[in-house]
Amino acid sequence: MVNAGRAAFRIPWAVPNVGKEEASEVMDAMESGWLSMGTRVQEFEERMSEVAERPHAVAVSNGTVALDLALKVLGIGPGDEVIVPALTYIATANAVIYQGATPVFADVQAPSCGADPEEVAQKINPRTKGVLVIDYGGFPCDYSLLEDVCESRGIPLIVDGAQSLGSRFGGKSSLQFGSLSTISFHAAKTLTTIEGGMIFADDVETREQLRMMRNQGEAPQRKYHHAVLGYNARMSDLHAAVGLAQLRRLADILSRRRQIAEYYLELLTSVPGVRLEAGCGKNGGQGNDGRGEDCENGWFLFPVFVNHRDEIAARLAAAGVDTRVCYPMPVYRQESIRNYLRSESVEPCPVAEEITSSVLNLPMYHDLEKHDIEFVVEALAVAVRDVG
Ligand SMILES: Cc1ncc(COP(=O)(O)O)c(C=O)c1O
Structure with missing residues (x-):
């Protein structure tokens, strides 16, 4: 879609910023003989956890899957409600529906376009099990007020940071806020792996759960032993190679x-x-x-x-x-x-x-x-x- 736009318009809306460095990194990965999830994914996770200023990062196949797994690992399920901003990409709300939960829409603030903390507070009820917000276009939400609302009600804040690379609030990366945060590396994003996503977490247990869930629920070091219901949500080393070149x-x-x-x-x-x-x-x-x-x-x-x-x-x-x-x-x-x-x-x-x-x-x-x-x-x- 992006490339088609490029041909048709004198000035396209977006052009992926990938070139020789990415191609050479991908060629190195191809020649290494290891193409699926391997050491490049691991290195990309380590580098991205520094960027997000968060201890743990789990790479997955796209930003939608990152949201899906984040909500699953928090235990959100049928009958629950999750508050989401009325202004967001469809994937934010879809991820809630995938859990059998109901998205409840909070209005946003003008003209920053982020979830309005007062609206969020008003929509909380006993069924509310999460508040999932985005930084519209990279403009950070008011995380100080959102954290106050969520902490005082004991409800997890989750940051759908698909658009948050480079966004900062109170001197901290937006990806550092919330119980969990996610990102998308789609081709139109500021930093791309062509398709890809990541979940950022603070503790080892959550990271291990997410790692199992992205890999068919397979227990670590126990090939073909599946401890939890999982998916194939893995990122490949070829995609991570693109991301590593971009990160430089x-x-x-x-x-x-x-x-x-x-x-x-x-x-x-x-x-x-x-x-x-x-x-x-x-x-x-x-x-x-x-x-x-x-x-x-x-x-x-x-x-x-x-x-x-x-x-x-x-x-x-x-x-x-x-x-x-x-x-x-x-x-x-x-x-x-x-x-x-x-x-x-x-x-x-x-x-x-x-x-x-x-x-x-x-x-x-x-x-x-x-x-x-x-x-x-x-x-x-x-x-x-x-x-x-
Ligand atoms: C706010 C938001 N959430 C989620 C996504 C989904 O990411 P992906 O396209 O990598 O699945 C996007 C992608 O544009 C997005 O903008």
């Missing part, structure tokens, strides 16, 4: 995204009719949202908010600029989800409704040049002016 460039990958975002912000603040995210620490949008200087946006997405969004997106496409709407509706409106909701758990969330009708995600990728950004901003300014 991580500082550059993150700082490039920050520079791109800062240039967008500089140009867009003077464009009438385009609203931006709140400020986050030193690298923010309009104003400060009160999260303080220690907060950092990882800039997975670059969202703007406009009236007549669909018409503006069509005009940008005609001008050669690809965009995305992340996401076109609150998750509780998705057809696939509606059947699984308890009727009392589907109150509309007004902030998520407003965001999903106005959000437009501009091109954001490593090789986006200054003149590309100027082109996008100019095309957006013209579209907003003409659509009125």
